[in-house]
Amino acid sequence: MTENSPSADAGPPRPRRSDTTRAAILTAAIARFAADGYERATIRAIARDAGIDPAMVMRYYGSKEGLFRAASEIDLRMPDFAGVRSEEAGEALVRHFLERWEADDSLAAMLRVAMASGLDEGRQQALLERQVGPTVARFCPAPAEVPRRTALIASQIVGMAVLRYLIQVPTVTAMTRDEIVAWLAPTVQRYLTADGP
């Protein structure tokens, strides 16, 4: 009803003047959710970070949960791994995720909230299947086992992320990225390409 062309409503909406505000809110929200988790991250604090009024958040995202849903639409940015040999897949995967995790806070935000609240209802599973699944399928010998292998790989990656980026265990944060890759790559490689356990 807010659209201007009644015939074709599938076209890309022309840029609005408020897009910068929307983006500012989203950026601040991601950072706050990552730093504080869902409950501690208040709309007022997010609005203050974004330099606008708390009411604007409500106007543009409807509610706090709506804002979070918008803030946690994560893109893992999986490369296509076209030129990667099968024996290098584990290392490539681990390295990609470490870099991705350090690139911005959105992954930490998503993970923090995925654990703190049961609001997910299989969203994380879908995210894994859709984004990581195809990569796993490229290297995995048994197509029927792709979901399980994906989950196993995720367990190792997520566990390392929890210790290094969320809880920030000193021993783990002190390790270099290359050290972590060297240790985890064989694990992921095995989950990826080894025969059944």
Added chain:
Amino acid sequence: MTENSPSADAGPPRPRRSDTTRAAILTAAIARFAADGYERATIRAIARDAGIDPAMVMRYYGSKEGLFRAASEIDLRMPDFAGVRSEEAGEALVRHFLERWEADDSLAAMLRVAMASGLDEGRQQALLERQVGPTVARFCPAPAEVPRRTALIASQIVGMAVLRYLIQVPTVTAMTRDEIVAWLAPTVQRYLTADGP
């Protein structure tokens, strides 16, 4: 000053009439923290579960954070693994943690809150070093690497716990305990006994 015997105050305090109430509060608190996380678990709800007044929680545990500290003093109940051969250590460790995790909710509570709030300040690290460290040291060839190996093992165990018990990814919850042991045991075994990566 509240003690009755001035000469020896190290003796075990005689049981008080309120011990059952204290225990009820603690049990309810662990369950609520595990289910809802730190912020969503309200003192009022915990008191309701325990069948007492919210004010009692304050009287016995001082504050909500005090209650949480009491509720999250986790005992991993590590066996001594005396009769375990070195090649079986990985499997034994994974199996123990899976059973321990399913035994009661306190581990999930601790992990959930460890991530949801930055209140920890190295408590998790200390917990690992103190409780898991000795077991790792028993099987690890290089004593200097015990902290790092402990952290690596923790990353795999914690990651699996996050997916299976906190987020409850369907693919992971559908796996049997034996399947998970079969997949994770070699990983932990390698972190435990293999030479540097």
Added chain:
DNA sequence: TAGCGTTGTCAACAAGCGTTGGCCAACAGG
């Protein structure tokens, strides 16, 4: 210029929170 939809500000709301202090019943010791 008048009109209208879009941006934004401000003040207030109801609800829920952690926390406090006062009051009463049950018990223990003399």
Added chain:
DNA sequence: CCTGTTGGCCAACGCTTGTTGACAACGCTA
């Protein structure tokens, strides 16, 4: 018996939260 301590409930405080609605500036179109 009286008295002090302990265990427990109740009502209230101060505060923060998410959310709402009224209202003023802006920009476009006719």
